Amino acid sequence: MLTNKIFKCTLFSVLVSGLFLAGGCGDKNAAREETSVVTKVSGKTMGTFYSITVPGGFAGGEAGLKKLAEDEFKKIIDAISTFDDEAELSKFNAFESTQPYPVSEYLADIVEECVHQSRRIDGAMDISVGPLVNLWGFGKKKTGGRIPSQEEIDEARKYVGSDKFEVRKTPHGPFLLKHDRRVKLDLATVGEGLGADAVARALDRLDVKNYMVAVAGASRSRGMNPKGEFWKVGIEDPSKPEHSVFAVVCPLDQAMSTAGSYRNFFKDEATGKVFSHAIDPVTGRPVEHSTLSVTVIDRSTFVTDALDTGLLVMGADKALEWGNRYDVAVYTIEYKDGKAVGRHTKAFDQYLKCAEK
Numbered sequence: 001m002l003t004n005k006i007f008k009c010t011l012f013s014v015l016v017s018g019l020f021l022a023g024g025c026g027d028k029n030a031a032r033e034e035t036s037v038v039t040k041v042s043g044k045t046m047g048t049f050y051s052i053t054v055p056g057g058f059a060g061g062e063a064g065l066k067k068l069a070e071d072e073f074k075k076i077i078d079a080i081s082t083f084d085d086e087a088e089l090s091k092f093n094a095f096e097s098t099q100p101y102p103v104s105e106y107l108a109d110i111v112e113e114c115v116h117q118s119r120r121i122d123g124a125m126d127i128s129v130g131p132l133v134n135l136w137g138f139g140k141k142k143t144g145g146r147i148p149s150q151e152e153i154d155e156a157r158k159y160v161g162s163d164k165f166e167v168r169k170t171p172h173g174p175f176l177l178k179h180d181r182r183v184k185l186d187l188a189t190v191g192e193g194l195g196a197d198a199v200a201r202a203l204d205r206l207d208v209k210n211y212m213v214a215v216a217g218a219s220r221s222r223g224m225n226p227k228g229e230f231w232k233v234g235i236e237d238p239s240k241p242e243h244s245v246f247a248v249v250c251p252l253d254q255a256m257s258t259a260g261s262y263r264n265f266f267k268d269e270a271t272g273k274v275f276s277h278a279i280d281p282v283t284g285r286p287v288e289h290s291t292l293s294v295t296v297i298d299r300s301t302f303v304t305d306a307l308d309t310g311l312l313v314m315g316a317d318k319a320l321e322w323g324n325r326y327d328v329a330v331y332t333i334e335y336k337d338g339k340a341v342g343r344h345t346k347a348f349d350q351y352l353k354c355a356e357k
């Protein structure tokens, strides 16, 4: 067995920084103000990478920008990490009881919003999928690519599902409650989105007009790039081993994230079969269709990150049908006739068209 743990679309942030300097996107009549002062920082967080660019310069310089970002990331890690035993979610997961467990307003709100987003896509994204994620070796405990038995999958599925836990908001504060003491929640799918949103919000509070924040595959941008043009972001070509661009978009101040089945997976060397980290909560198994990635553009990376994994689980046809029905900007890449093929919903059109200018 071979385990390939490369963080999902980590490259994406590299593409972001590579691409935003390329010109040609934006209103040709708008006055373009090129700036040579740019504050740029990057680093590691949540087991992946982040990068932030502020054209025009950040008042606190690189050190100030890094501190701002890492303070925000710490709040998220302290609340939702399942990699840190001291994090609030880890403690809830370790609490093997069906008694109400007091949690912070912050964690309760995240869980509640995830449940809401999950319902929008018929449970294809399910934050109680943790036991299955662990069983397939994609959680904190890496099991070296072991394929679990059907009995193990069936057993884990007994405590996976949005009916197996609840958020209870009371005058005494919010609680999380397990209906089966074995329930474990996994918010990994929204961690990067929460991170990008948090930094963007902090920059907005400081009235920073132009920025690009990327945490792995989740990005938030505002205003203009250092060339005075709209930001451009690349969607990675999942069919190529090297980091190359499949499509280019202008997010136009919206949030954007991509979920892919092609960077975090293991291969069963005996059969050559590949198992990705996107788990279908219905079957309890990694998805097997030919959809390689799903990109969503919406109002926040929390929302896009919550949706993209579920839409990936649903596969391109259903994801695009859903996006067109609810007017959501969705871009899919799938493997067809030996090559990668991109399709998108009507709402995604404007972001591609802008990048063509």
Ligand code: FAD
Binding pocket: 007, 008, 045, 046, 047, 048, 076, 077, 080, 081, 082, 083, 124, 125, 126, 127, 129, 133, 138, 139, 186, 187, 188, 189, 190, 191, 192, 216, 217, 258, 259, 260, 264, 277, 278, 279, 280, 281, 305, 308, 309, 310, 313
């Ligand atoms: P996404 O597509 O956004 O999400 C996929 C992940 O969601 C899967 O890996 C699985 O965990 C889960 N998932 C799978 N199927 C479903 C489904 N149907 N519904 C819902 N969820 C599903 N990794 C480390 O190696 N070391 C660390 O210290 C570490 N710390 C972290 C701290 C935090 C706060 C978070 C959020 C993550 C951390 N990670 C860490 C995890 C790592 O970065 C993950 O690989 C990443 O968060 C998963 O997101 P993604 O972008 O790769 O994939």
